[in-house]
Amino acid sequence: MPKNAHDNQNPGGLFPCLRLSLSRKHFSAFFPLLQSGCLVQCPKPLSVEAFLLSLPGFPGATILDGIQTVFLDGRPVDDIKAATLEPDCELALSAAMPGALGAVMRRGGYYAAMRGHITFQEQEHETIQGAFCVTVKLFNLLLSQVGPSLLEHGIVLGSEELAGLANSFESGISRLEWKGQDIAPGEFSSLLESLPNRVRAQLVFKV
Amino acid sequence: MDKILRINMGGKGGPQVTETPVGEYEGLGGRAMTSAVVLREVPADCHPLGADNKLVIAPGMLSGTLGAQTGRISVGCKSPLTGGIKEANSGGQAAQVLARLGYAAIILEGKPAGDSCYKVIINKDGVTVTEDITLAGLGNYAVVEKVKAEFGDKVATISIGPAGEMKLGAASVAFSDPEMRPTRHAGRGGVGAVMGSKGVKLIVLDDEGMSRRQAKDPEAFKDANKRFVAGLNSHPVTSQGLPLFGTNVLVNVVNEAGGFPTNNFKTGRFENASKISGETMAEQTTARGGVVTRGCHKGCVIRCSGDYIGPDGKWLTKQVEYETVWAHGANCGIDDLDIIAQLDRMDDDLGLDTIEMGNAIAVAMDAGVADFGDGPAALKLLEEVGKGTPLGRIIGSGAGTVGRVFSVENVPVVKNQALPAYDPRAVQGIGVTYATSPQGADHTAGYAVATNLMKVGGDVDPLKPEGNAELSRNLQIATASIDASGMCLFIAFAILDQPETFQALLDMINAFYGYSWTGDDWGAYGTAILKNEREFNTKAGFTKNDDRLPAFFKKMPLAPHNVTFQVTDEELDSVFDF
Structure with missing residues (x-):
């Protein structure tokens, strides 16, 4: 039976879009969220590499090479071209890490055998139609290297979660769009009160 | 580093100081020195807190030079925690200062008759050992403050806290850092308890008036060090990840x-x-x-502290x-x-x-x-x-x-x-090192992730299932070599990924000592250290049954992957098939 977007609480593959332009100095306010995991919309089943390359403004091959430690559902991934995102999966991305552990966890690394029994193995997929959500976590150097692209792509937030974060960035809003309509930044607080349960927040950081 | 300082704390009439040429220990540094001395001079059946045990403090082969990352120091003895051989490694200022003072090792021997509290002062003029009861019971921070008041903040300290004085199994030996705080520790195995059993609370090292150690080929050493630093500075782990986040x-x-x-x-x-x-x-x-970024010793370019x-x-x-x-x-x-x-x-x-x-x-x-x-x-x-x-x-x-x-x-x-901070059920290869290291469970025993370059033990196919034992063996050998060099283990990432950086490290050793080592020689050096340690433990009564993880790791599945430790006893026993 085909798996579709409704299985993933993502009807039609879209949430109403809230787009915020923010001062770059407020970017670090999102570090805790990026570390613990953001719900992100994925348009269709994509490999980890294809997903990353699809992010707006993703810096490309240089950064891709720097993503040396990748987990899907907690399992270290060796081949990011083959590992495919599925509904509800958790993707975690890190730079190369120190320690024997860091070397062991590296994708395709020399010491991969030392964690062979937990290594991610690509399975046959059910047919999946439409968009779905995945959880993405960013660690260490990738917070600043991949974080801006991921946040511009948009993260799915509950309205209460967004309200909880608002204090840390509200003063840095330079532009606000709700469902494609410009709204005065000063109206953000009142907009928060009228938002539906879930929105796709696209966060664009300006220097 | 052409002499060894021996202080017999049980000498008649008080501590006796002797200096001997390095002799049979020529060319040994750090862990190679401590483990060789313990094997040759400490009866394996002695009580770790008794007069027959010795505490050996040795800077690395390249400590005291202008070489980057060379400020690590080893502390060795028979461990009161494990009952086997111990090498605990630390950063701090002492390695560089002790090496510049010309000592390849300090060896504390014997045992004082009473509960005395001694301090040892070592400078260019010689060594003094005096009783100082005012130090008794002080924490390491208070000890260092007293030293600063008396000697200023340019000296280096080696000290124990109350835990060492109480001779507790978890007691460490503290080393002062560049800011002269007692934050760097040879932590593992109760080495502080052995220092406490010798009645030594504090060692002050003052290298004023001493110069850097000079390489046999200074220009080649300088050039190799430059290439080595460039390698560290170009690798993302050592130049970005560690400095930014520790x-x-x-x-x-x-x-x-x-x-x-x-x-x-x-x-x-x-x-x-x-x-x-x-x-x-x-x-x-x-x-x-x-x-957010400091080095644990002068000359560190990674600065992970x-x-x-x-x-x-x-x-x-x-x-x-x-x-x-x-x-x-x-x-x-x-x-x-x-x-x-x-x-x-x-x-x-x-x-x-x-x-x-x-x-x-x-x-x-x-x-x-x-x-x-x-x-x-x-x-x-x-x-x-x-x-x-x-x-x-x-x-x-x-x-x-x-x-x-x-x-x-x-x-x-x-x-x-x-055990340290990696569950061996999730990372079984590291579990092999925990189980088999002569040191007891120790994450740093298999840390030097560059065995593919060193070719220690020959080429390994890491993808074959039985590769864990072989990989662990080679990691332990490579780590022992680095522990002997005085280098920080974090250099391992740069030398893993960049063959030219590994070559620069070899070139530093060769230029300094006049050697012509290859990666094989480097591996053989580490193998000899492990053989010494295994020999001591065998004499102390250890058997293959001591090279095991606790049974619960084989029985209790670990969430979230619900895995148990699956490496067989036979595979563990094959780790040291030298």
Whole structure:
């Protein structure tokens, strides 16, 4: 039976879009969220590499090479071209890490055998139609290297979660769009009160 | 480094100082020196706290030179914690200063008749050993403050805290850092207890008037060092990840892998890991006005340490390291960085191994002495150690003792030394090293991830299932070599990925000593160290049955991957098929 977007609480593959332009100095306010995991919309089943390359403004091959430690559902991934995102999966991305552990966890690394029994193995997929959500976590150097692209792509937030974060960035809003309509930044607080349960927040950081 | 300083603390009429040529120990540094001396001079059946044991303090082969990363020092003895050979490694200033003073090792021998408290002063004019009862019972911070008042802040110190004086199994030896704080420790195996048993509280090293050690080929050494530094500065782990976030950068990654032992190794994920991660700590340090990047010794270019600023805005301790954050944090269910930092400060002051103490408290929590997650209770247990109460002495004797006293079944120790911060069920290859290292469970025993370059033990196919034993063996050999060089183990990443950086390291050794070593020679050097250590342990009564993980790792599946340790005893026994 085909798996579709409704299985993933993502009807039609879209949430109403809230787009915020923010001062770059407020970017670090999102570090805790990026570390613990953001719900992100994925348009269709994509490999980890294809997903990353699809992010707006993703810096490309240089950064891709720097993503040396990748987990899907907690399992270290060796081949990011083959590992495919599925509904509800958790993707975690890190730079190369120190320690024997860091070397062991590296994708395709020399010491991969030392964690062979937990290594991610690509399975046959059910047919999946439409968009779905995945959880993405960013660690260490990738917070600043991949974080801006991921946040511009948009993260799915509950309205209460967004309200909880608002204090840390509200003063840095330079532009606000709700469902494609410009709204005065000063109206953000009142907009928060009228938002539906879930929105796709696209966060664009300006220097 | 052409002489060895021997201080017989049990000499007639008081401590006797002798200096001998380095002799049969020529060319040995760091761990190679400590393990060779212990094997040849310490009776394997002696009591670790008795007169026959010796405490050997040795700078690395390249310490005291202009070489980068060469400030590591080794402390060796028969361990009161494991009963086997021990090498505990530390940063700090002492390696460089001791080497410039010309000593390849300090060896503390014998035992004073009473409970005396001695300090040793070593400078260009010689060595003095004097009784100083005013030091007795002081924490390491107070000891260093007294030294600063008397000698200024350019000297280096080696000291023990009250835990060492009480001769506890978790007692460490403290080394002062470039800011002259006692934050760097040879932590593992109770080496501080052996120093305490010798009655030595403090060693002050003053290299004023001494010059750097000179290479046999100074120009070639300088050139090799330049290439070596360039390699470190171009690698993302050593030039970005470690300086920006410190070793605690590992929390999120190990947690994600499901290998972050939580609540005394009950599960592999800690729900609040992101609250104690290196990323969070770095943000907090910056917000509180601290410095996130410092070296643990002069000449360090990686600079993986930094400040930990308390909630009051004052410096509390050094940037807390990954192993400590794990041991006092997730393993005790504690998610408050400020409490973890306080525990780190107390460990440093009392002179305790943070890994052993975190495990000991976690085992006590498992026994119901306190609740997992109860930070104030953890602080109180450490206070008990400092006071030397019966409960405190039990905790300070390590996780194995706590487990025996409180009848806890699942005690994470190998050779009675507590496991570090990677669950061996999730990362089985590291479990092999925990089980088989002559040092007891030790993450740094298999740290030098460059065996493919060194070709130690020949080429290995890492993808074959039985590769774990072979990989572990080669990692342990390579690590022993680096521990002997005086280099920081973190150079391993740059030399793993960049063959030219590994060649630069070899070129440094060759230029300094006039050798013509290849990677094979480097591997042979490490193999000889491990053979010495294995020989001592065999004489001390260790058998292959000591090269095992506790049984619960084979029986209790670890969430989230629900895996058990699956490496067979036969594979473990094959690790040291030299």
